[in-house]
Amino acid sequence: MTTDLRPWRGVLVATALPLNDDLSVNHAKYAEHCAWLVENGCDGVVPNGSLGEYQVLTPEERAKVVETAVAAIGGERVMPGVAAYGSAESRRWTEQARDAGCASVMLLPPNAYRADERAVLAHYAEVAKAGLPVVAYNNPIDTKVDLVPELLATLHGEGFIQGVKEFSGDVRRAYRLAELAPELDLLIGADDVLLELAIAGAKGWVAGYPNALPKSSVELYRAATRGDLDTALPLYRQLHPLLRWDSKVEFVQAIKLSMDIAGRHGGACRPPRVPLLPGQEAAVRAATEKALAAGLA
Secondary structure: OOOOOOOOOEEEEEOOOOEOOOOOEOHHHHHHHHHHHHHOOOOEEEOOOHHHOHHHOOHHHHHHHHHHHHHHHOHHHEOOEOOOOOHHHHHHHHHHHHHHOOOOEEEOOOOOOOOOHHHHHHHHHHHHOOOOOEEEEEOHHHHOOOOOHHHHHHHHHOOOOOEEEEOOOOOOHHHHHHHHOOOOEEEEOOHHHHHHHHHOOOOEEEEOHHHOOHHHHHHHHHHHHOOOHHHHHHHHHHHHHHHHHHHOOOHHHHHHHHHHHOOOOOOOOOOOOOOOOHHHHHHHHHHHHHHHHOOOO
């Protein structure tokens, strides 16, 4: 791990979830995938994010996914997503993660409606009562709730959050956030702004495409965060045709397809996600095969 005190730092992979032909969860393959990611240089995993299709898991499945990851690589390396429609439910998922041995959790703002600042503060305050460090997840595109730097600074000042996965795509926010809350860790939340946010001082990356290409992705992150642009920029250009899929609606299907092409178990998604259109599949396949041919596996 990058640090025991801040286990959300480094490359934490938002794991795709392997499913069987009947769309049941293949926990054995998931455990193997978590271990394989760590063996290939990743610092940990983030189960039960959107890439892990948490919205369509039963409560029993969702709990077992966390337990499977912890058994495979240890709780210090596991930061589950604990998003839910209600604050009490998010707190219960945080307690489940705590009891399973996890060292931190990742939490979206309320997303059943367009929450105002008071509701956001109450939501994070409630989940913080579980006693685990919380990393906020700012995804205003999907949640319609924007955790702007001023609000994040307030959440951090109250002790409710220790970091933020930033997915707005607005790299300018990194500098404003560093001014307002210099002790709040910024984590890269979208693969296709990795270089820009790494240069701006990000302390971690909640990553999608390392599911398929962990070694080159980790190399890119390490080079970018140490300011080695001679290494990072060519890699970024090579990988960007794939990294940009992380910010598209079809990101789960795209990453799972790349995993299949790279010899991993990607497989199908649960409804309502549907297969990629032929043109989308061709684009992902071509970009993945090009990356593999360049030795980026």
